[in-house]
Amino acid sequence: METEQTADPSTIAEALAAALAAAGVKRIFGIPGGGSSLDIIQAAADRGIEFVLTRTESAAVMMAAATAELSQTLGVALTTKGPGSANAANGVAYASLDRAPVMLVTDGFSAKQQTYVTHQVFDQRAMLAPLTKGYSRLEGPAARRDIDRLVRLAMTEPMGPVHVELTGEAARAPAGPVTYAEADFPLPGLDEAASNAAERMLANAARPVVIVGLEARDVEAASAVRALVEALHCPVLTTYKAKGVISDLHDQYVGIFTGGAAEADCIEQADLIVFCGVDPVEFILQPWRYGAPVVDIAALRHPVHYVTPAVGVYGSLAQHIGRLARRNRSTDWSMAEIEQLRRGMRSLLQYRSTPGIGPQQVVELAASESQSLVVMPRIAVDAGAHMFSAMTFWPCAAPCDALISNGLATMAFALPAAIAAALHQPERAVIAFTGDGGLLMCLGELATAVQQQARIVIVVFNDGSLSLIDIKQQQRGLPTRGVRWPRQDFAQTMTGLGGRGYRVESLQDYRDALQAALQGDGPALIDVPVDPSGYPEQLRAMRG
Numbered sequence: 001m002e003t004e005q006t007a008d009p010s011t012i013a014e015a016l017a018a019a020l021a022a023a024g025v026k027r028i029f030g031i032p033g034g035g036s037s038l039d040i041i042q043a044a045a046d047r048g049i050e051f052v053l054t055r056t057e058s059a060a061v062m063m064a065a066a067t068a069e070l071s072q073t074l075g076v077a078l079t080t081k082g083p084g085s086a087n088a089a090n091g092v093a094y095a096s097l098d099r100a101p102v103m104l105v106t107d108g109f110s111a112k113q114q115t116y117v118t119h120q121v122f123d124q125r126a127m128l129a130p131l132t133k134g135y136s137r138l139e140g141p142a143a144r145r146d147i148d149r150l151v152r153l154a155m156t157e158p159m160g161p162v163h164v165e166l167t168g169e170a171a172r173a174p175a176g177p178v179t180y181a182e183a184d185f186p187l188p189g190l191d192e193a194a195s196n197a198a199e200r201m202l203a204n205a206a207r208p209v210v211i212v213g214l215e216a217r218d219v220e221a222a223s224a225v226r227a228l229v230e231a232l233h234c235p236v237l238t239t240y241k242a243k244g245v246i247s248d249l250h251d252q253y254v255g256i257f258t259g260g261a262a263e264a265d266c267i268e269q270a271d272l273i274v275f276c277g278v279d280p281v282e283f284i285l286q287p288w289r290y291g292a293p294v295v296d297i298a299a300l301r302h303p304v305h306y307v308t309p310a311v312g313v314y315g316s317l318a319q320h321i322g323r324l325a326r327r328n329r330s331t332d333w334s335m336a337e338i339e340q341l342r343r344g345m346r347s348l349l350q351y352r353s354t355p356g357i358g359p360q361q362v363v364e365l366a367a368s369e370s371q372s373l374v375v376m377p378r379i380a381v382d383a384g385a386h387m388f389s390a391m392t393f394w395p396c397a398a399p400c401d402a403l404i405s406n407g408l409a410t411m412a413f414a415l416p417a418a419i420a421a422a423l424h425q426p427e428r429a430v431i432a433f434t435g436d437g438g439l440l441m442c443l444g445e446l447a448t449a450v451q452q453q454a455r456i457v458i459v460v461f462n463d464g465s466l467s468l469i470d471i472k473q474q475q476r477g478l479p480t481r482g483v484r485w486p487r488q489d490f491a492q493t494m495t496g497l498g499g500r501g502y503r504v505e506s507l508q509d510y511r512d513a514l515q516a517a518l519q520g521d522g523p524a525l526i527d528v529p530v531d532p533s534g535y536p537e538q539l540r541a542m543r544g
Contacts, residue, residue, distance in 0.1 A: 012138050012166070015175040016105075017043035019147045024073040027052050027423060028105075029060040033080020035107035036171035040078060052423065052452065055444030057084050059416035061091025061161075062405075065100035066380070066420035070400055072218055074101050074154055081107040081165075082120030089128065090410060095161040096131040097281055097407030098241065099214060101154035104128070108137065108165040124165055134162040139170050144177070156185035157215065157299035158279070188300070188315040195320060197311045198295045199327050205272035206332040208234050211257050214241035214406075215277030215299050217399035220318035225276050226250075227325035234331050235266050235338045239282040240387075240406040244396035252338055255345040256391055259283035259306065261544030262348050266341045267292070277317050280305045281407040284543060297321055348541040349392045356531035357507060359389040359461055365507065366431055366459060367394055369514040377429040377457070377518075378403065378421050382414035384435035385467035385535040388542055394433075412441035415458060419445065422454035429518060430456045436488060437466050443493065449523040450498040457517045458525040460490050463532040471536050487529065494525035503527045 010018070013036065020028075027050045032041060041051045054060040061077040068075030075095075079088050085106040095102040106124055109117060125135050134153045136146035150162040202208060210232065216225050222245045229236045229252055236246050237257035246253045257263050259282075267273065267290050275296045288306040296309035297320050313320050351360035370377050380403040381390045387404065396402050403421060405413040418432035439460055449456055465484040473483055491501030500520060502513035510528055517524035 010175045011039070011043070011172050012143055012175050013039035013171040014043040014046075015144050016040065016138070016147055016164070017047050017049065019151060020044065020074065020076055021047040021049060023151050024071065025049055025076050027067060028076045028078050029054055029063040029420070030078035031057055031060065031080065031084060032078060033084060033107045035081065035168040036105070036166040037078055037080060037107055039168065039171040040105060040166070054416075054448050056442060057087035058089070058091040058412070059442050059445050059448070061088050061102060061104060062094055062413055062416040063420035064102045065091065065095040065098065066403055066417040067424055068100045068102055069217070069403065070421060070424045074103055074151055076103045076105065078105045079107070081109065081124065082122070085124045086127070089131070092128055092131045092161050094405055094408045094410055094413065098405055099159045099279060099281070099407065100161070101159040102161040103150060103154060103164060104161055105164045105166055108167045110167045110169050125163065128163050131161060132163045133160045135165070137165050137167070137170060141176060144175055152185060190315060190319060191313060194311055194313045195323060198297065198313050199324060201272055201293065201295055201311060202232070202274070202324060202328050207270055208232055208272040208274055208331055209267055209270035210234060210236040210274045210276055211278055212236060212238045212242045212245050212276045213278030213282060214239060215279060216242055216245050216317055221277060221321065222399050224318045224321040224325060228276070228321050228328070231325045231328050232331050234333050235341055237263055237266065239278065240391055240402070240404050241282060242277070242399070243391060244398045244401040247397045248395040249397065251335060254338065254342045258542065259286055259288070260542050262345055262542045264289065265344055275309070276321055279407070286543070297324075346392065349388060349538060351389055351534045351538055353534050354531045355533075357510065357528060358534060359386045359530050360393055361507060362459060362461065362510070362528055362530060363389045363393045363433065365511060366514060369511065369518060370429070370431070373429060373518065375428050377431045380404070380414040380417035380421060380430060380432045382432075382434040382438035383409045383411045384438055384461070385471065385532065385539065386433060386435050386461040386530070388538050390433040411435070411438035414438060415442050415445045415449070418456045418458070419449050419452060419454045422456050423452060426455060432456055432458045434458060434460055435467065436460055436462045436464065436490070439490060440488070446494055446499060446523070446525070447497045453522040455521070456523045457514070458523065460525065460527050461530045462487050462490065462527055463530050465532065467532050467535055468539070470532070471539055474536065489527065490525055491527040500524040501527065505529070
């Protein structure tokens with residue numbers, strides 16, 4: 001059933017901006033072109049939506065995605081057609097595989113233009129179709145309904161990106177009447193049979209282990225997960241993206257779950273494994289190694305999975321997990337056992353042997369120096385060997401205290417995510433832990449950070465290599481080729497772009513730089529030469 005409201009004189013660009021404002025959008029990130037971009041920027045500004053000029057389109061989409069994760073609403077990125085949309089593809093892949101609701105608005109060519117124009121023309125829809133949940137050109141009588149549909153589709157589990165390809169002609173066309181389809185994209189309702197089966201399995205389990213995933217990051221779901229964990233009195237692990245749903249300081253928190261070896265001692269003692277909002281996109285590329293039955297509580301059933309659950313309960317996480325929490329009792333685990341598991345896992349992941357500065361020291365000293373702040377900084381972590389130390393040894397107390405790309409596991413994520421986080425919550429500092437390789441891929445975004453005066457500290461683990469690939473090359477006994485480069489002076493680059501740059505040579509230098517960087521205004525970068533010799537052992541401990 002549809003309802004029709006009175007037509008208004010607004011253009012499609014204005015109707016789109018109005019819908020974004022109604023969805024809670026505060027910023028659009030991107031690089032404009034000359035077609036529809038300028039109309040959208042102006043229409044958005046008229047509704048209080050800021051446009052943030054980035055240096056790369058991929059970073060713009062990552063900023064929009066990080067904003068969506070933090071605000072639990074829609075993120076928006078804007079690019080020109082052709083090279084703009086092509087450069088945005090990696091950011092769209094992040095939004096897709098890391099489950100972030102994002103609207104990408106690209107310029108396009110009109111039907112008339114495509115009869116004679118070939119410059120910059122390719123099928124943008126087809127290029128992005130494998131990564132996006134929906135698409136529209138916002139043309140014709142259904143344009144305003146399509147805006148509403150795409151906003152809701154992006155926000156529906158599994159959340160992800162949608163694509164609007166908007167020509168200048170279409171952006172300036174009259175919007176016409178408002179028509180809203182009343183149908184939504186609802187989650188499955190309460191499945192009494194599955195819920196009762198899960199309850200029976202939990203009631204009969206003496207030693208369950210709970211694994212928490214990215215779907216559990218919203219406020220209600222996170223609260224329900226904590227209630228369930230405390231009712232069961234059992235060990236709990238989180239995936240990278242769910243870090244903080246259970247505080248690292250919680251007595252029952254053991255560590256990070258990746259599907260690797262580090263968590264095996266804990267899970268092998270389980271007689272039941274309970275997934276809470278787990279999306280298998282976060283698991284590493286290894287077969288499932290455990291024999292205990294699995295109860296899978298998730299928003300939706302994932303058709304491709306590492307494990308076939310004994311029971312699947314799908315729909316509202318808060319509703320289902322809350323119900324199980326109210327109906328279950330303490331299990332046979334003792335706090336001493338859980339503490340031993342936590343200590344054992346942290347010991348396995350220690351970064352051993354370092355004649356120079358080790359990555360674990362970099363992370364722990366940053367956490368220690370941050371204690372002087374009113375609120376602990378949020379962190380953004382790039383893909384690379386340094387992420388093992390960052391995600392293990394940085395303490396998180398709430399969902400999204402740590403931002404990371406885990407589904408896509410892309411480099412060049414930490415700096416854009418940190419900028420977005422600083423703009424989202426200006427009063428809270430952000431530390432971006434990035435490798436030198438990841439930073440080189442998005443170096444221009446340092447200028448974005450300076451222009452926005454974002455309160456971030458970029459800590460560069462500078463080891464002159466693609467460390468994870470370097471390790472794999474070494475493990476295969478191959479000569480070193482194609483994975484190393486001279487160490488760059490990132491502090492000098494940051495200074496040249498108008499920010500504060502610090503190059504350190506010792507732990508004391510690093511401590512001094514941290515104190516200055518955390519207390520100053522605007523962005524700062526600390527270039528830390530790290531010793532990579534302990535990475536291979538740490539990788540073996542983590543992944544096996």
